[in-house]
Amino acid sequence: MSxxxxxxxxxxxxxxxxxxxxxxxxxxDYQKQIRVDIAPxxxxxxxxxxxxxxxxxxxxxxxxxxxxxxxxILNDKQQDIISRISEKxxxxxxxxxxxxxxxxxxxxxxxxxVSSDSIYLVDKDMVIRNTYSWKDADITTLVEQTATxxxxxxxxxxxxxxxxxxxxGN
Numbered sequence: 761m762s763x764x765x766x767x768x769x770x771x772x773x774x775x776x777x778x779x780x781x782x783x784x785x786x787x788x789d790y791q792k793q794i795r796v797d798i799a800p801x802x803x804x805x806x807x808x809x810x811x812x813x814x815x816x817x818x819x820x821x822x823x824x825x826x827x828x829x830x831x832x833i834l835n836d837k838q839q840d841i842i843s844r845i846s847e848k849x850x851x852x853x854x855x856x857x858x859x860x861x862x863x864x865x866x867x868x869x870x871x872x873x874v875s876s877d878s879i880y881l882v883d884k885d886m887v888i889r890n891t892y893s894w895k896d897a898d899i900t901t902l903v904e905q906t907a908t909x910x911x912x913x914x915x916x917x918x919x920x921x922x923x924x925x926x927x928x929g930n
Contacts, residue, residue, distance in 0.1 A: 794908045797901075798889040804828075804882050806873050813871050817886065820858070820868060825909055826882040827902065829859045830874045831894075841899055848903070854884065855910060881905060 805817055820826075827845060831838065842857055849855045860869065874880055879892040879902060890905060892898040 791908070794905055798881065798905045798909060800883070800885075800887040800889060801891075802873060802888055804872055804874070804880070804886045804888055806871055813868070817868050817871055821882055821886045823884050824854050824856050825884060825906070826855075826880075827857045827906060828874070828880045828882055829857070830869075830872075830876050830878050830880065831860060834859065834861070838894055841894070845903065845906070849906060849910060852910065852913070855906075881909065883909060 804821060805814060829838070829842065834842070842859065846857045850857065873888075877893075879894070879898075881889045881892070881902065883889050889909065890902075892902045
């Protein structure tokens with residue numbers, strides 16, 4: 761019986777903390793690697809833009825995390841991917857998914873430093889964070905990196921009914 765107790769103590773004092781540390785460290789390493797992968801690459805604007813042209817681009821990209829698909833024609837699989845990503849993140853005010861089919865992006869395409877047939881992750885400061893293709897592995901990476909870039913929604917605070925009534929003065 762004493763061997764069982766000793767084994768339980770060793771497990772609780774050494775094994776469980778070591779496994780917990782390893783698990784948390786692997787998550788931290790994963791987050792660090794994603795941050796390195798989505799380090800700012802270049803501005804989405806071409807350097808030779810006028811202030812009027814720059815303001816057009818800013819109205820579309822400024823203060824929003826944007827996933828921009830620069831394909832001229834999208835097939836059904838690509839449309840499905842767009843709809844799934846939009847469902848996942850689209851209900852947030854600071855996220856948008858833009859394609860060339862949007863009329864507003866067609867007018868500013870010459871001002872952007874993008875190539876066709878690619879997907880771009882653009883941050884709130886109009887800086888390209890990463891470029892992706894339509895391959896499944898790249899789409900998975902896009903979703904992971906977009907989730908890292910988007911801030912978490914604020915949680916509602918929990919309060920007791922008596923505290924609310926006391927604050928209201930009832």
